Amino acid sequence: MPAEIIDGKAFAETVRARVAGHVTQLRAEQGLTPGLAVVLVGEDPASQVYVRNKGIQTKESGMASFEHRLPAETPEAALLGLIGELNSDPAVHGILVQLPLPAHLNADLVINAIAPEKDVDGFHILNVGRLNTGQKSMVPCTPLGCLMLLRDRLGDLSGLNAVVLGRSNIVGKPMASLLLRDSCTVTVAHSRTRDLPDVCRNADILVAAVGRPRMVPGDWIKPGATVIDVGINRVPAPEKGEGKTRLVGDVDFDSAVEVAGAITPVPGGVGPMTIACLLANTLTACCRANGLPEPEGLTA
C-alpha cells in the first residue's frame, strides 16, 4: 500500500489560520499588533521570491511586515546598525536576516547581534543553548514545522528511532534536539556516516535534510516509516521544456512512497510549514514581550 502523503500545505494553512485568530484577539483585547522585520542583503532571486512570500503571508495573518532590502555590498557596520534599530523598535517583535549572507559579512556575528527574544529563526547562540538545555527558547522554524507534522501523525514520539540525515545548524542539529526532547532515540547521520543505508533502514522517523536531490531511495526506508523531506532542490526538467526546472526533495519520492507509511512531498510539504512557523514564532515573541500567555500548540 503506498504511503499517506502528508499535506504540509494544508497543515500550514491551519497553522496560519490559528495564528491569525490569535492576532485578531491580541489586537482586540490588548491593542497589540505583532510585527516581523525581514532583512535581505543582496539580490539572490530565490531569496527575493521567498522574502516576498513571507511578507504576503505575514500581512494575511494580520501582522505588521517590515521589509529591509539592502545592497549586496552593504558594510557589516551598517547591517549591525539596522539590527540595533530593530532590536529597540517596540513595533518589531521578530527579526529575520535572510541567509546566506554575502561572503564579506560574518553571519554568526550578525545573527548574534539580534536580540535573542526577537530571534524568530532561533539561530542566536543563546536560543541554541536554551533549546539544548531544555530552557524556553525560540525554536528554528523548519524543525518546528517538522515536529508539528510528526506529532500530528504519530502522537507520542517517545521510544521511536529517529534518524536525522544532515547536521546543519539550521535544520539537522535543532531537529535532533527536538526529537531527543520528545524522547526519540536519535541518530544524526551525514555524508561520512558508515553504512548509511542500514542506518536509515532502522528509522521509524527519517528526516532528510542534506540538500542532495533524491539522495534517499525507497530501499533505504523501513516499511511503514514516517519520512520528512526537508530538501528543496531545483533540478533541470527537460520534460517541461528547454531550460525549465522543478523542485525535488532529498528523498526519491517515487520509490519512497511505495515503502514509507507516510511521506511529505516537495513542494507542498515542509516548505509551507517553515513560513507558518515563522509567523507562529513572531506571535509567540509578541506574547512573551508583553507578558501574555503563549499560544497553545504553536510552540515546541
Ligand SMILES: Nc1nc(=O)c2c([nH]1)NC[C@@H]1CN(c3ccc(C(=O)N[C@@H](CCC(=O)O)C(=O)O)cc3)C=[N+]21
Ligand atoms: N534566516 C533564514 N531563515 C529561513 O527560514 C530561510 C533562510 N534564511 N534562507 C532561505 C531558506 C529557504 N526557506 C524556505 C522556506 C519555505 C519554502 C517554501 O515554502 N517552499 C515551497 C515551494 C516554493 C517554490 O515553489 O519555490 C514548498 O516547498 O512547497 C522554501 C524555502 C527558508 N529559509
